[in-house]
Amino acid sequence: MINLIILPGDGIGPEIIKQISKILKSLNIFNIKINIIYSYIGGISIDKYNIPLTKKTINLCKNSDAIFLGCVGGYKWEKYYLKPEMGLLELRKEFNFFANIRPIKCPFKNIDFIILRELNGGIYYGKPRGISKQIINNIPTWYSYNTEIYNEQEIIKIARLGFNLSKNRKKKLCSIDKSNVLETSKLWRKIINYIHNYYFDVKLKHIYIDYSTIELIKNPYIFDIIITSNLFGDILSDECSLLTGSLGMLPSISLNNKSFSLFEPCHGSAPNIAGKNIANPVGTLLSLVIFFEYVLNNKFISNKLYFSIFKTLSLGFGTLDMKNYLNNFKLVSTDEFGDLVNHFFLIND
Structure with missing residues (x-):
């Protein structure tokens, strides 16, 4: 039962x-x-x-x-x-x-890839966060702040899952980050590259988040497994609803250890x-x-x-x-x- x-x-x-x-x-x-x-x-x-x-x-x-x-x-x-x-x-x-698997599949268009989103870290959970007030140029001013945080253990867990998913499909993994600007993305890319050493039969590719938003709509057929952070995965999977016809078409499963x-x-x-x-x-x-x-x-x-x-x-x-x-x-x-x-x-x- x-x-x-x-x-x-x-x-x-x-x-x-x-x-x-x-x-x-x-x-x-x-x-x-x-x-x-x-x-x-x-x-x-x-x-x-x-x-x-x-x-x-x-x-x-x-x-x-x-x-x-x-x-x-x-x-x-x-x-x-x-x-x-x-x-x-x-x-x-x-x-x-810690992981959210979102299949982007449309049999009418022969589109079939997966977005693997890290789900338990990143900016949605990082602290400190809040809304406060400070004096700027003698003017009371509201300001807000959120903190993007990742540690290597969080990245290793999602990376292993991403590579294992890739081995059971087309052996292609695309990691999406913003490592040219964000420290969290620099660590993300470093850990992904390290874990890749244990999955040498999987082809790994890195793409910046801004360029990926174009490629996903322009040429979705080049992707198989996409791995990315909590915030980026949230946004990209919603964007990819355009490929299937509607945001209402996308399923997901979240997993733990x-x-x-x-x-x-x-x-x-x-x-x-x-x-x-x-x-x-x-x-x-x-x-x-x-x-x-x-x-x-x-x-x-x-x-x-x-x-x-x-x-x-x-x-x-x-x-x-x-x-x-x-x-x-x-x-x-x-x-x-x-x-x-x-x-x-x-x-x-």
Whole structure:
């Protein structure tokens, strides 16, 4: 029995999570049973408990085999000191999710590469940080500061994972940094080069972050595994949503050293469309594809769900954000898209 905790979160989170719930219920016909527990994170947790992540939710996660997350955040909590996103950052820190794997895959364009993002260090966690006031030219002036920090152990862990992923694919690794300016990137490149000595059969290439933003859109076919820092990985993977058609198309898995995992789409909570039943559930459904392969170790079910999603898209069915990327586009709601995928998933072929 697999214990899965689901954290729908805020905004469109509950709507997209609903679509994977349909697939999970359908697993009964394959004699696969998953014990599902629901809990709160983000803004809805602030509303209920005054904090974005409770100890109860953390303990439920500790007693689970994997976590599935919708998304967090929204306009409602912008003026709060405690932001919904702090719950997600705390969750990553609590379970030491040091790596985030984001597949950038579009079968319609033959695009297939992975962004490996360091997830537990860098500027999102560095201290000191804050907003303060000082006197400049006799004028009281607000200023803010964040600190980018990496140590060699953090870089070694993500580097080893990057090289190992490369060995199982095309044996090409591209490291993206800003080592001509940033000290953290200088250390990053030095450690990556050192670890490369143990993976001599993998071809290593370094690219600066500014140039990579051009190459990823101009010539995405040259990439296979991309490894980069927390901040750069966050930005680049969102940029690469243009290659797949929509930010709603990107799945992800976060890992720690104990093979415990967190699954989530790469997009945000999209509060402007929440409750309208028009959100794109593909990134969430594809995250479930990864869950089936990584946690259930069941490639048959994983492939069956992937081809059910692909078939739905190939027939032209899509939510509003996919309008300009699908041939013979047929507009469907979030629920209708999930129903179509589930229909194809249940068909024996």
